[in-house]
Amino acid sequence: MALPKPNKTLTLSESSYIVEVLKGMALTMSHVIKNLLNQDFRTIEYPDERKPMTARYRGAHRLLLRPDGGIKCVACMCCPTVCPANCITIVAGENPDDPAEKFPVSFDIDMLRCIYCGFCVEACPKDAIRMDTKIYEINAYNRQDMVHSKAYMVNLMDGLKPEAGAAYHVDKNLAPAGYTAEAPVRP
Numbered sequence: 375m376a377l378p379k380p381n382k383t384l385t386l387s388e389s390s391y392i393v394e395v396l397k398g399m400a401l402t403m404s405h406v407i408k409n410l411l412n413q414d415f416r417t418i419e420y421p422d423e424r425k426p427m428t429a430r431y432r433g434a435h436r437l438l439l440r441p442d443g444g445i446k447c448v449a450c451m452c453c454p455t456v457c458p459a460n461c462i463t464i465v466a467g468e469n470p471d472d473p474a475e476k477f478p479v480s481f482d483i484d485m486l487r488c489i490y491c492g493f494c495v496e497a498c499p500k501d502a503i504r505m506d507t508k509i510y511e512i513n514a515y516n517r518q519d520m521v522h523s524k525a526y527m528v529n530l531m532d533g534l535k536p537e538a539g540a541a542y543h544v545d546k547n548l549a550p551a552g553y554t555a556e557a558p559v560r561p
């Protein structure tokens with residue numbers, strides 16, 4: 375399909391671009407001079423010094439635990455349903471102590487696809503997932519490490535990082551009380 379032609383006819387100075395380029399350079403230089411004269415202008419010596427992020431900054435996800443140590447998430451599937459990037463993968467299992475209760479056997483977020491919209495946090499009825507870590511160094515040497523697993527997201531604030539490949543494996547330590555990885559995971 376052909377693109378519509380612009381209605382506006384460019385003047386001679388606009389069509390030569392010289393004046394427009396000079397105007398752009400003048401604007402850039404005005405910002406440079408303003409910042410040089412500004413006493414508050416400073417360089418943040420990252421990574422020795424970190425920029426303080428606002429309370430509403432959406433950083434890496436973390437999963438929260440209940441006071442008894444079990445994971446708060448009840449695998450209701452609200453967050454993968456609402457996620458516009460379709461990057462949350464949850465495998466739900468039944469809690470043997472309470473068949474009416476579910477929990478995530480695995481909970482993975484592909485951070486290469488996440489767009490940090492925060493919809494998962496907003497949709498969660500259990501306040502089980504938050505993006506309040508203020509962690510913005512979300513990187514890895516391979517694609518697999520960019521999939522944040524349940525164990526990674528639970529331990530994130532402790533600075534623990536499970537080895538790659540932990541995703542899609544049952545994490546015994548984070549299961550509800552009474553759950554064993556050997557027990558069959560019922561749909």
Ligand code: SF4
Pocket residue numbers: 453456457458459460461462483487488489490491492493494495
């Ligand atoms: S922040 Fe948005 S894109 Fe990322 S996992 Fe949550 S809902 Fe999906």
Ligand code: SF4
Pocket residue numbers: 446447448449450451452453454464494497498499500501502503
């Ligand atoms: S994190 Fe919240 S919204 Fe997502 S499955 Fe768990 S309880 Fe549901």
